[in-house]
Amino acid sequence: MNETDIYQVQTEFFEGPLDLLLYLIRKNKMNILDIRISEITAEYLFYLKNCQGINPTLEGDFLMTASTLIYIKSRSLLPRPGSTDEASAEDKLIHTLIEYDKIQKISRLLQEMETHTLLLWKREEVSEHFEHKEFDIEEVSSFQLAEIFLNIVKKKDQEEYLYLESKNYPLDKKIEEILHLIETSEYLNFFEYVDKLDSIEEILVSFFALLEMVKQRLVVALQKRLFDSISVWKNQQTD
Amino acid sequence: MEKPADRLKHMKQNQDFNLDTIDDKIAFIESILFVSKEPLEPEKIMNFLNCKNIQEFEKIIAKMDESCRQSGRGIILQRAGGGLQLVTKPDIHPFLKDFYTIKTSSKLSIQSLETLSIVAYRQPVTIAEISDLRGVNSIGTVKNLLQKKLIRISGRKKVPGLPLLYSTTREFLLYFGLNDLTELPSLEELTEMFEEKEQPSLFTIKT
Amino acid sequence: MEKPADRLKHMKQNQDFNLDTIDDKIAFIESILFVSKEPLEPEKIMNFLNCKNIQEFEKIIAKMDESCRQSGRGIILQRAGGGLQLVTKPDIHPFLKDFYTIKTSSKLSIQSLETLSIVAYRQPVTIAEISDLRGVNSIGTVKNLLQKKLIRISGRKKVPGLPLLYSTTREFLLYFGLNDLTELPSLEELTEMFEEKEQPSLFTIKT
Numbered sequence: 001m002n003e004t005d006i007y008q009v010q011t012e013f014f015e016g017p018l019d020l021l022l023y024l025i026r027k028n029k030m031n032i033l034d035i036r037i038s039e040i041t042a043e044y045l046f047y048l049k050n051c052q053g054i055n056p057t058l059e060g061d062f063l064m065t066a067s068t069l070i071y072i073k074s075r076s077l078l079p080r081p082g083s084t085d086e087a088s089a090e091d092k093l094i095h096t097l098i099e100y101d102k103i104q105k106i107s108r109l110l111q112e113m114e115t116h117t118l119l120l121w122k123r124e125e126v127s128e129h130f131e132h133k134e135f136d137i138e139e140v141s142s143f144q145l146a147e148i149f150l151n152i153v154k155k156k157d158q159e160e161y162l163y164l165e166s167k168n169y170p171l172d173k174k175i176e177e178i179l180h181l182i183e184t185s186e187y188l189n190f191f192e193y194v195d196k197l198d199s200i201e202e203i204l205v206s207f208f209a210l211l212e213m214v215k216q217r218l219v220v221a222l223q224k225r226l227f228d229s230i231s232v233w234k235n236q237q238t239d
Numbered sequence: 240m241e242k243p244a245d246r247l248k249h250m251k252q253n254q255d256f257n258l259d260t261i262d263d264k265i266a267f268i269e270s271i272l273f274v275s276k277e278p279l280e281p282e283k284i285m286n287f288l289n290c291k292n293i294q295e296f297e298k299i300i301a302k303m304d305e306s307c308r309q310s311g312r313g314i315i316l317q318r319a320g321g322g323l324q325l326v327t328k329p330d331i332h333p334f335l336k337d338f339y340t341i342k343t344s345s346k347l348s349i350q351s352l353e354t355l356s357i358v359a360y361r362q363p364v365t366i367a368e369i370s371d372l373r374g375v376n377s378i379g380t381v382k383n384l385l386q387k388k389l390i391r392i393s394g395r396k397k398v399p400g401l402p403l404l405y406s407t408t409r410e411f412l413l414y415f416g417l418n419d420l421t422e423l424p425s426l427e428e429l430t431e432m433f434e435e436k437e438q439p440s441l442f443t444i445k446t
Numbered sequence: 447m448e449k450p451a452d453r454l455k456h457m458k459q460n461q462d463f464n465l466d467t468i469d470d471k472i473a474f475i476e477s478i479l480f481v482s483k484e485p486l487e488p489e490k491i492m493n494f495l496n497c498k499n500i501q502e503f504e505k506i507i508a509k510m511d512e513s514c515r516q517s518g519r520g521i522i523l524q525r526a527g528g529g530l531q532l533v534t535k536p537d538i539h540p541f542l543k544d545f546y547t548i549k550t551s552s553k554l555s556i557q558s559l560e561t562l563s564i565v566a567y568r569q570p571v572t573i574a575e576i577s578d579l580r581g582v583n584s585i586g587t588v589k590n591l592l593q594k595k596l597i598r599i600s601g602r603k604k605v606p607g608l609p610l611l612y613s614t615t616r617e618f619l620l621y622f623g624l625n626d627l628t629e630l631p632s633l634e635e636l637t638e639m640f641e642e643k644e645q646p647s648l649f650t651i652k653t
Binding site for chain 1: 534580
């Protein structure tokens with residue numbers, strides 16, 4: 001064993017509040033079946049305060065248990081007018097600890113089994129550079145299916161989001177721009193104009209601008225046939 | 240074969256494998272060739288075994304070759320491209336081929352899975368809608384899934400052109416071990432998982 | 447090993463391989479397991495061999511297992527996830543590792559192992575139940591295990607909110623070298639196992 005190994009063994013790191021509680025129970029040589037939870041509250045809080053081995057991302061979980069412990073402790077100090085609250089809270093926590101103790105044992109067993117199976121090499125292990133492009137349908141779970149769909153939807157959302165965000169074309173600005181074009185050249189081939197625009201959004205805004213100008217009788221628009229281009233002139237009769 | 244508990248015991252006992260004997264060397268060569276898809280150069284193996292003499296190495300290989308050729312073995316040693324390789328015995332090939340044609344597994348490409356996921360979550364859905372979501376023409380994958388009976392035609396959409404609508408089948412449910420479509424995880428549930436937002440623990444004591 | 451010319455001769459001569467003898471059957475099983483990436487179900491092999499009697503099949507497997515365990519062999523037979531599989535002998539692992547200079551595969555974190563333990567023993571189980579038992583929000587580890595395919599969604603619990611239920615997969619069995627879930631020790635057996643050696647064991651050391 002080298003020095004870093006020793007360091008790792010000596011450092012206590014708690015996977016969660018129950019892990020810490022079990023550690024304290026064992027450290028105090030209590031029997032898990034008849035411990036008084038309130039007796040280790042102070043120690044638990046000490047660990048919490050000093051953040052010894054506390055995973056910061058799990059701090060909330062540690063605090064939650066702390067409040068339960070304080071609750072149990074405070075109830076045990078106060079004279080109880082026939083209340084069973086404290087007892088049930090303590091029972092529940094002890095029960096949870098007993099269950100958690102089992103989980104830890106199973107975890108250790110699984111870990112030993114994992115260590116063992118990692119000694120056995122299967123055939124594909126060295127040659128993993130060739131990619132599996134196909135999936136055996138029996139191996140795909142509903143989770144994978146949902147994950148694939150979620151990714152499609154996300155990708156699609158992003159596309160639409162980026163697209164809309166790209167530029168803004170206020171309608172009144174567009175009207176001004178088109179009116180200016182008509183005034184300088186007296187006539188506008190709308191399809192030719194739209195062809196030069198680089199986004200569907202701008203094309204749509206231009207079309208709305210055209211409709212708005214027709215409505216306000218600023219311009220006259222003419223289309224000979226369906227799908228033909230639209231010719232636009234300034235409306236001379238407005239003056 | 241052992242049970243897991245025995246296996247763990249076994250693990251601690253057997254520490255006498257050390258490449259000293261010719262048998263250990265053969266066992267080692269068998270295992271490295273087993274996990275390698277490509278032929279391995281003899282030099283590489285010789286180096287590792289600290290075997291400086293080519294005759295000595297060839298003796299090991301000859302013994303291994305002999306034991307592979309015995310009846311009751313299905314894998315033999317072969318030299319290919321200057322390297323050593325394990326391959327199946329040629330005599331067995333006809334049987335191997337038969338065995339694997341019987342066991343035709345249904346494979347799906349990631350493209351098909353994408354289309355299948357869209358049909359599952361958006362059904363009934365048209366090919367145009369699928370193609371739009373995926374950003375690629377999806378006629379091929381739809382056809383593929385129809386053939387595999389994972390999706391079916393379930394009607395026509397009341398829009399110009401009356402395009403066909405597609406839905407998932409009972410086979411689909413069976414494949415994915417679902418009782419009905421409501422058992423598919425919802426996107427909200429999935430998003431929640433992927434966002435991994437820190438919520439207060441669910442471990443609370445009700446008083 | 448043969449030269450191509452010898453090989454052709456050999457091919458013509460040797461037409462006596464026909465799966466009739468127990469040795470031929472063992473050779474056949476060795477070769478199909480060799481080319482298969484996944485464990486194969488005994489039923490499939492039995493069907494192919496026209497072997498209607500499970501005892502007869504088990505006799506073949508036992509003989510094959512025995513011959514694999516002899517020195518001079520580097521591959522052994524393993525049962526995993528209800529199937530048969532060839533894997534390298536565990537004793538050779540350190541040498542394989544050196545030869546291929548491969549880092550040991552990353553192991554599961556304690557969090558993942560805890561969550562897996564709960565799913566294995568309590569399945570089908572909801573995330574809320576897992577978080578409650580661990581005293582820690584477990585959405586993240588559940589997601590992680592889903593992506594590793596060690597657990598799967600197996601339905602919805604008939605309680606308000608219809609939360610998703612999780613169970614272990616075949617991948618789980620394969621990963622831990624289990625044939626089926628009954629191979630996991632019962633909680634009573636587990637307590638016994640761990641009472642013998644209550645001190646923290648060395649395998650927790652991260653290297």
